[in-house]
Amino acid sequence: MSNGQNFEENERERKVRRKIFYLIFGTLALISGGFLIWKLSILILPIIVGALLAFLFRPVKDRFRVRWLPHELQVLCSFALIGLVLFFAFNTLRKHIPDEEQKLEFKVRLKYKLNERYRQLVAKSPEGKSNAVTPLIEKQAGPLMDKINQALELNPEERSLFLKYAAGYNGKPPIQSKFVDYFRANQNTGEYVIPEKTPTSTASPTTLAVPAPAQPPAAEEGTNLESKISAWILTPLIFLFLGFDNGQIRRFFISLVPNRYFELSLTVLDELDDAIGRYLRGTLLECFLVGLTLTLGLVLLGIPVGIAVAIGVVSGLLNAIPFLGTVIALVIGVGYALIAENVTPLIPGLNPNDLALYVLILVVIVHVLDDVVFQPFVLGSAANVHPLVVVIAIISGSLIMGLWGMLFAIPTVVVVKTAVATFFKELKDYRII
Amino acid sequence: MSARKFAADKLLWETLGRWKRSSPELDRIQFLKTVPFFDRLSNRQLKTVSDIMFERTYDTDELVFEEGQPGAALFLILDGKIAIEICRETSTTHLAVLERGAFFGEMALLDDTPRSANARALEPTRTLALYRNDLNGLMHRYARTACQIYRSLASMIGDRLRSTNELVQMKISTDTARLE
Numbered sequence: 001m002s003n004g005q006n007f008e009e010n011e012r013e014r015k016v017r018r019k020i021f022y023l024i025f026g027t028l029a030l031i032s033g034g035f036l037i038w039k040l041s042i043l044i045l046p047i048i049v050g051a052l053l054a055f056l057f058r059p060v061k062d063r064f065r066v067r068w069l070p071h072e073l074q075v076l077c078s079f080a081l082i083g084l085v086l087f088f089a090f091n092t093l094r095k096h097i098p099d100e101e102q103k104l105e106f107k108v109r110l111k112y113k114l115n116e117r118y119r120q121l122v123a124k125s126p127e128g129k130s131n132a133v134t135p136l137i138e139k140q141a142g143p144l145m146d147k148i149n150q151a152l153e154l155n156p157e158e159r160s161l162f163l164k165y166a167a168g169y170n171g172k173p174p175i176q177s178k179f180v181d182y183f184r185a186n187q188n189t190g191e192y193v194i195p196e197k198t199p200t201s202t203a204s205p206t207t208l209a210v211p212a213p214a215q216p217p218a219a220e221e222g223t224n225l226e227s228k229i230s231a232w233i234l235t236p237l238i239f240l241f242l243g244f245d246n247g248q249i250r251r252f253f254i255s256l257v258p259n260r261y262f263e264l265s266l267t268v269l270d271e272l273d274d275a276i277g278r279y280l281r282g283t284l285l286e287c288f289l290v291g292l293t294l295t296l297g298l299v300l301l302g303i304p305v306g307i308a309v310a311i312g313v314v315s316g317l318l319n320a321i322p323f324l325g326t327v328i329a330l331v332i333g334v335g336y337a338l339i340a341e342n343v344t345p346l347i348p349g350l351n352p353n354d355l356a357l358y359v360l361i362l363v364v365i366v367h368v369l370d371d372v373v374f375q376p377f378v379l380g381s382a383a384n385v386h387p388l389v390v391v392i393a394i395i396s397g398s399l400i401m402g403l404w405g406m407l408f409a410i411p412t413v414v415v416v417k418t419a420v421a422t423f424f425k426e427l428k429d430y431r432i433i
Numbered sequence: 434m435s436a437r438k439f440a441a442d443k444l445l446w447e448t449l450g451r452w453k454r455s456s457p458e459l460d461r462i463q464f465l466k467t468v469p470f471f472d473r474l475s476n477r478q479l480k481t482v483s484d485i486m487f488e489r490t491y492d493t494d495e496l497v498f499e500e501g502q503p504g505a506a507l508f509l510i511l512d513g514k515i516a517i518e519i520c521r522e523t524s525t526t527h528l529a530v531l532e533r534g535a536f537f538g539e540m541a542l543l544d545d546t547p548r549s550a551n552a553r554a555l556e557p558t559r560t561l562a563l564y565r566n567d568l569n570g571l572m573h574r575y576a577r578t579a580c581q582i583y584r585s586l587a588s589m590i591g592d593r594l595r596s597t598n599e600l601v602q603m604k605i606s607t608d609t610a611r612l613e
Binding site: 062 | 497506562
C-alpha cells in the first residue's frame with residue numbers, strides 16, 4: 001500500500017472517530033445539561049434576567065468608551081452610571097410605595113368607596129322604583145362584590161393595628177377621622193347575596209369534617225425563600241460578568257464551530273443579536289412610552305404626580321404582556337380612580353365624579369396610541385407575531401412560570417421565530433441546504 | 434537598593450520579558466505588522482485588531498470558502514498554503530497559491546457579495562479571520578484604526594483597478610492593432 005493510500009485511510013478512520021466522539025460528547029452534554037436544568041431550575045430565571053439585563057445595557061457599555069481607560073474600568077464606570085440612575089429612580093419610586101399604615105388605609109378606602117359606588121349604581125329612585133337593568137346588575141355584580149368585600153376584609157390583627165394607627169402609633173400622626181368613619185362603615189357592610197340554605201350547608205354531627213389543606217411547615221417555607229433569594233444573587237453577578245465580557249464568550253462558541261460553518265455561524269449570530277436586540281430594546285422603549293403617556297394623562301386628570309408615576313411605571317412594565325398589560329393598567333387605574341378623593345382635573349370641564357370613566361377612556365387612548373404609533377414606530381415588523389400565537393404563548397408561559405412566564409412568553413416566541421428564520425435563510429445562502 | 438533585591442527585580446523582569454516575547458498574542462501582533470494590510474497601524478492598534486480576529490486551522494484539501502457563498506470575512510495566512518481556484522464542470526483553474534503573510538477574501542469586508550472563487554488549503558494551514566461586522570464595530574469604537582484599515586483596503590482596490598485598466602488598455606490596443 002502506498003504512502004498516499006495509507007494517509008487517506010488514516011484520514012478516513014480519523015473522520016469516523018471524530019464523528020463517534022462528537023456523537024458521544026453531544027449525547028453526554030445533552031443528558032448532563034438536562035439533568036442540571038432539572039436540578040437547578042431555581043437558577044434559570046435569575047440567570048435569564050441577568051443575561052437579559054446585560055444584553056439590554058450593552059449599548060450603554062459600548063457607548064461609554066474612553067481610549068486610555070482599561071476595558072474593565074470602562075465597564076465598571078458604565079455600570080456605576082447605570083447603578084446611579086437606577087438608584088435615583090428606585091429612591092423616587094420607593095417614596096410612593098405604601099407602608100403598613102397606608103396599606104391598611106388603602107384597603108379601608110377601597111372597600112368603602114367600592115361599596116359606595118355599588119350602592120349608588122343599584123340605588124332605587126326616591127319613589128322606590130328601580131329600572132329594568134338594576135336587578136340584572138344586582139344579580140350579576142352582587143356575588144362579585146361579596147367576593148371583593150371578603151378579599152378586602154381586615155383580619156383581627158389588621159383591625160387592631162388600624163385602630164392603633166387611628167389613635168397615633170409608631171411615632172405617626174393619627175389617621176384622618178374620615179378613614180376611621182369608613183372603617184366603621186365597612187364593619188357594618190353586609191352581604192349583597194343572601195346564601196340559600198342547602199342541606200349540605202347544615203352539617204350533621206355525623207358528617208366528617210373535611211381536613212384543611214396541609215400547610216407547609218414554616219421552616220421548609222423559610223428554606224425555600226432563602227434558596228430563592230440566594231438564587232437571585234446570581235442576577236447581578238451574571239449581569240456584571242457578562243458586562244465584563246469583551247467578546248470572549250462569542251469567540252469560544254465560534255471556536256467550537258467546524259470550519260465549514262465558520263462564516264455562516266458568524267453571520268447568523270450577528271443577525272440574531274441584531275434582531276433580538278432591536279426587538280428587546282424596542283419593547284423597553286415602547287413600555288417606557290406607554291408608561292410616560294399614561295402618567296401624563298393621569299396627571300392631566302388630576303391624580304397626584306407620585307401616584308400617577310407609580311401607576312405609569314407598573315402599567316408600562318406590564319405592557320410587555322400583550323392584552324393582559326392593558327387590562328392590568330385598566331384595573332389599577334380605575335381602582336385608584338374609584339377611591340380617589342378631592343381630585344381636581346387640570347383639563348377644564350371635567351367632572352371629578354366621573355374620574356373612573358376618564359381613566360377608562362385614557363387607558364383606551366393609550367392602548368390605541370401604542371398599537372398605531374409606538375409599536376410600528378419603535379418595533380417595526382420585528383414583533384410580527386400572529387395574535388393566536390400571542391395568546392397561546394401567554395397562556396403557556398403562565399402555566400410554566402407564572403407571571404414571569406407571561407412576561408417572557410412573547411420575547412421567547414420572537415427569539416425562536418427570528419432564530420429559525422435567520423438560520424434557514426443563511427443555510428440556503430451558504431448552500432448548505 | 435540591596436544586591437538581593439536588585440537580582441530579584443532583574444529576574445522578575447527577565448521572566449516577564451520572556452513570557453511577553455513568547456506569548457501568542459505578541460506573536461500575532463508581530464505577524465500582523467508584516468501584513469501590508471495593517472502596515473499603517475501602531476502596536477496598540479494592532480492589538481485592538483488582533484483581539485477581534487479569529488484563528489482557524491484547516492486540514493489539507495479543506496475549503497476555506499466556496500465560490501458563490503456570501504462573503505463575511507477576510508483571511509490572513511499565518512502558516513501553510515492556500516490555493517485560489519475556480520471550479521467549472523470539467524476543469525479547475527488555479528488562479529494563485531498564497532503563502533504565509535498573504536491575505537484573501539478582502540472584498541467581504543465591504544459587502545456580502547458572493548465569493549468569486551474557491552479557497553482551498555493545500556497543506557495544514559492556520560489563518561486569521563477578520564469578520565466584516567467586527568470591523569464595522571471597530572469603526573464605532575476605534576474609528577482611527579478602522580479608517581486606516583479601510584484606507585489600506587481602498588488603496589489596494591485602487592491598485593487592482595489600475596492594473597485591470599492597464600490590462601484592458603493593452604487588450605484594446607492589441608485588438609486595434611490586429612484590426613488595422
